[in-house]
Amino acid sequence: MFEFILNGEKKVVNENKKLLRYLRDDCNITSVKNGCSEGACGTCMVIVDGKPIKACILTTEKVSGKEITTIEGFTEREKEVFAYAFTEAGAVQCGFCIPGMVISAKGLFNRTLSPTKEEIKKALIGNICRCTGYVKIEKAIMMAAETFRENIEVPRVECKGLVGEPMGRVDAREKTLGIAEYTDDIRMDGLxxxxxxxxxxxxxxxxxxxxxxxxxxxxxxxxxxxxxxxxxxxxxxxxxxxxxxxxxxxxxxxxxxxxxxxxxxxxxxxxxxxxxxxxxxxxxKPVSSPREAMKEDAPKIHPDGNILVHEHLVRGNADEAIKNSKYVVTNKYKVPFTEHAYLEPExxxxxxxxxxxxxxxxxxxxxxxxxxxxxxxxxxxxxxxxxxxxxxxxxxxxxxxxxxxxxxxxxxxxxxxxxxxxLRRQESIVVSTKRHAMEMEFTTACDENGKLTAMKAEIIADSGAYASLGGPVLQRACTHAAGPYNYQNMVIDGISVYTNNTPGGAFRGFGVTQSAFATECNLNKLAEMVGIDPFEIRMINAIRPGQVLPNGQIADEGTALVETLEAVKDVYYANKYAGIACVFKNAGVGVGIPDTGRCKVKIIDGKVHIRTSAACIGQGLATVVVQIVSEVLKISPSKIVYEKPDTRITPDSGTTTASRQTVFTGEATRIAALKLKEALKDKSIEDLEGVEFLGEYLGVTDKMGSDKENPVSHVAYGFATQVVILDEKGKVEKVVAAHDVGRAINPKNVQGQIEGGVVMGLGYGLTENYVIEDSTPKSKFGTLGLLRATQVPEIESMIIEKNTQELSFGAKGVGEITCIPTAPAAQGAYYKLDGKFRTELPLRNTFYKK
CATH class of the missing domain: 3.90.1170.50 (Aldehyde oxidase/xanthine dehydrogenase, a/b hammerhead)
Known part of the structure; x- marks a missing residue:
């Protein structure tokens, strides 16, 4: 028999069991999340005798005679302060890790209410966040400490909710306090x-x-x-x-x-x-590599063979242009599988x-x-x-x-x-899809002044055991392979191959993460050959409005790649070991595939209910659509209710993928709200009780291989430039990320996306690797190489707003592009540091990995 105090109440337990299981299953305390049960993620943090510790490594026997506190046992003052600070700082995205962060903060405050930034980082060393990049979590903890220390009354924050306002997320409070219900939190009789x-x-x-x-x-x-x-x-x-x-x-x-x-x-x-x-x-015997699978005598993994899809893109005459170019560089690149490592298991x-x-x-x-x-x-x-x-x-x-x-x-x-x-965490790591491993050979050419003339690429992607979205991922790797630059000769050959490895699937960056690494690294070599620096070669070739991208699409007036370069110019030249990379990324599925955003607004009990199936997975879509309705109708967010996706009542707005939801569902929401606005000219809200208005937006694009002179591959592109700065020892000191987002519906959300994407990009470039040998995964959650707060450098985000289009108020998707330039920028920084031109990820022989 084991006795302890839980949130001020005496508990007597006859069975020795995992404390995490006891809290969740026996006490229905769901602020304590089960992220890994391996002591690696920190989502199950609790306070034991004043100190934060992971519940998954404790048993009821080990806590006998001790006092345990979860967020449910906090005072109302503590709850109010943490909810305010984490909302106002923009610290909450998917929210699954946040209660654990709050517990770690509470443990820190038990020691000091005047923590330094370094002390906050150290306090979070046992907690992993995959969304935020930790920046705003650290800010929230600093805000909370000051509020407690100075005994400040929690202010009542009033937001108009208009487009462009840094409004707190609509779900931040319940996520911070562990009230938000995730699937594993569901309890019911007879389960x-x-x-x-x-x-x-x-x-x-x-x-x-x-x-x-x-x-x-x-x-x-x-x-x-x-x-x-x-x-x-x-x-x-x-x-x-x-x-x-x-x-x-x-x-x-x-x-x-x-x-x-x-x-x-x-x-x-x-x-x-x-x-x-x-x-x-x-x-x-498993078939463990694409090259092995492509051999004539290889076992057939599927009845129709081992080739999932083959893409061949041609524009202009690359071979002729390369032959006549002053400088040509060819390199082979290799990038690994990587694990999504979302904190909530399936x-x-x-x-x-x-x-x-x-x-x-x-x-x-x-x-x-x-x-x-x-x-x-x-x-x-x-x-x-x-x-x-x-x-x-x-x-x-x-x-x-x-x-x-x-x-x-x-x-x-x-x-x-x-x-x-x-799924248990290790089961998830084995079962779930990964970022595709790829082998690539890229040839890039330019004239004597550094003006790009042509490129050729061969890409072999490991699709693993099944197709998933291996076809579209390969397409995106190919359509973005030439980069966001102004030249018209390219030939790209891509192939996705079945193996007996874990399947590759959709992953933030969707193929562009891989091909952009090769393109941007090649540019650094070309610049060296020309005798100019990496910034100059990018500025010379950066796509400008009215010019034609390598895929044939004309860059629209909202294109702001040059502006992102100009934003980072001073910091790039002010640092000795600075690497730079430019990228672009589509918003929307594109390439001729029907792509529709849908949203309904309905008046229920005098409030405007937003109904869309577009999933909010941490990127903040729920807040974005609330702000769009607020902007159109000029009403307070308190008069608006966002409803979760439900096939019975919310229209199909497509998958949350391809950085599409702010553009597509955002525009559909705007259209629906405009219909309601028109109806309100003649009637009151009360008159419209129960009435529903549907908004739809269809993005029209051209198929890959279109014979049009200037096909429209995607309805919108975002552009970005990032700079990675190293110290003398090769440690990343700072990342500066300038992103063309068109229009920031919520600047706080956009900053959070940039910060989280940068940290994910640093992980991809420096520390992460999903190790798989003979088709058998060898990685555990704690060995994936996920960056912790103590490893994250200063991140400066720059939001570039130039787009004036009506489409979704000019907003472009920012979810994916944020993690794409970081790895090649880091490669360029290390090339400056030690003269070694690295062609594999994660980068070897660095401060982070031997």
Whole structure:
């Protein structure tokens, strides 16, 4: 028997169990999040006898006789101060890590209310944030400390909510205090728990299965195999090549392949049952690299071969231009798989709804993508399925694919009982998609003055076991490979190849992260050959309004690449070891694919309700659409209600991907609000009670390979220049990031996106690597190389606003582009430091990695 004080109340526990499990499962304390259960992420921080410590490494025995405090046990004053500071500082994005940050801050304040910046960073060393870059979290903690120290009354912040105002996020308070409900926080009576049995080998022949012993275990409700699937077994965004469950007689294609599912009264019983399922797997040698997979005698991973897609883009005559150029540089580059490392592991809850109906709750980047996949799997009619999004604890592209929501739905459908399935962190690392590993050979040419003349590129992408979005990722890598510069000769050959590795999928930057690294590094070499510096070669060639991009699209009047270069010029030249990189990134899917944003506004109880399926995954879309409605109608945000995505009531606004939602859903929201504004000319809000107004925006673009002289590849492009500055030891001192965002709907949000993207880009360039050997992942959450607060340098963000278009008030997407230039800028800085021209990521022989 173990006794301790929890939030001022005496607790007596008979069982020695993980404190994290006790707090969440027995006490329903959900501010304490389960991010990794490995002691690596800090989302489960609690105060024990005045000190912050991770609940996942404690047991009820270890805390016997101690006093434990969670945010639920804070005083009202403490709650108000932290909610105010974290909202006002802009410290909250996806929010999953924030309660843990607050606990670490409280532990610091127990020691001092006058912390230095270094003390704050050190206090956060046990906490990881993947969204914010820590900058605004540190600011929030400093604000909170001052408020407590000076006994300042928490001010009442009044925002008009207009476009351009740095309004606090609409969901910041509940995320800060741990009130926000993520999927794994859902509790209900009669809830069952599902788990998946996955392949023991990356590649194996599945010869048979015996589930009889597992079915006998008390508490096991059902064991499910492929034979139990009522609908289409294969899933996928564009290519249906991913089995929900592998069938006897088929080969497994990676370690994440599910062979069977178990649903039981508890998760522990379900996992125990996995040990009693007998599977006959004949291990086969995996195909672990694209080059191996491309050999004629390579085993076929899929029936139609190992080539997922092949892209060949040609404009002008690159070979002739290169032959006649003064300077030519060719280099081979290699970039690794990387893990999204969102703080919230994948989770879903499925609940029977009427006769054969189902409601699925999950944190997803598109409720309609989930709807299409699950309805196909279960052969359900549209009116029988409903997908509702809970808060999403980070995504970055990694929550576009099915992870566990389809399995959860299948189990609930077959058992007619509510089921929860949450992936353990290591399972997530094995199962979920990654940023594609690529091998690239780039040739870039210029004349004697440094004016670019042509480029050639060969790109080989590792798609892993399945297609996911490997085709579009390769397209984006190719369409952006020539960079944001003014020249017209290019030939790009790209190929995406199946292997038995973890699948590659959507990841912030979507292929451009990889190809931009090669292009920008080549420019540094060319500048050296010409006798000019890296800044000059970029300024000479930077695309300007009215000029033609290498893909043929005419740069519009809102193009501001030159302005981003001018913004960083002084800091670049003022520092000896400064590297620079320029990039551009599309907003919207583009390349001729239909792309529509949708939003409804409806008057309910005198307030304007915003309804769109566009997922807010931490980027702040919920706040953006509230501000757009406020701007159009000139009403207070307090009169506006943002509703979460729900296939029953919110229109399909497409996936949160391709930096599209602020542009597409933002414009749809503006259109819907304008319709309401027109209606209000003749009627009052009260007269319009229950009336709904639909806004739609269709982005029209041209297909890849269009024969138009100047095709429109995307409706908008953002442009950016970043500078990475090193000290004499090779440590990053500062990053300056100038971003052309068109118009900042919320400057505070934009700054947060830039800061978070820069830190993610630094990780990609310097420390992160998803290690996989013989198609077997070797990384754990704590070994991924994720940067912590103590490792993050000063970040200066510069917002460039030039666009005056009506489309979404001139805003451009900023979510992805922020992480793209950082790695090549770092490469350029190290080249200045030691003269070594590095062509692989993460960069080796640096302050960060040998």
């Amino acid at each position: 069952l728990y599902g788990v998946a049995l996955r392949s023991k080998y990356p590649r194996a022949l599945f010869k048979g299965i015996d589930i009889s012993e597992a079915e006998k275990i008390q508490g096991v409700i059902k064991v499910v195999t492929s034979e139990d699937i009522p609908g289409e077994r294969y899933l996928g965004h564009l290519k249906k090549d991913t089995p929900a469950l592998v069938k006897v007689g088929e080969e497994t294609r990676y370690l994440g392949d599910a062979i069977a599912l178990v649903v039981a009264e508890t998760e522990d019983i379900a996992r125990e049952a996995l040990n009693h399922i007998i599977v006959d797997l004949q291990e086969l 989770s879903a809850v499925a609940v029977p709804d009427g006769d054969d109906g189902l409601i699925v709750y999950t944190g997803t980047q598109s409720v309609y993508d989930d709807f299409r996949e699950i309805s196909s799997l279960l052969n359900l009619k549209e009116d029988k399925l409903r997908i509702i999004s809970k808060y999403v604890g980070g995504g970055f592209g990694g929550k576009e694919d099915m992870s566990c929501q389809h399995h959860t739905a299948l189990l609930a459908y077959l058992t007619k009982r509510p089921v929860k399935m949450t």
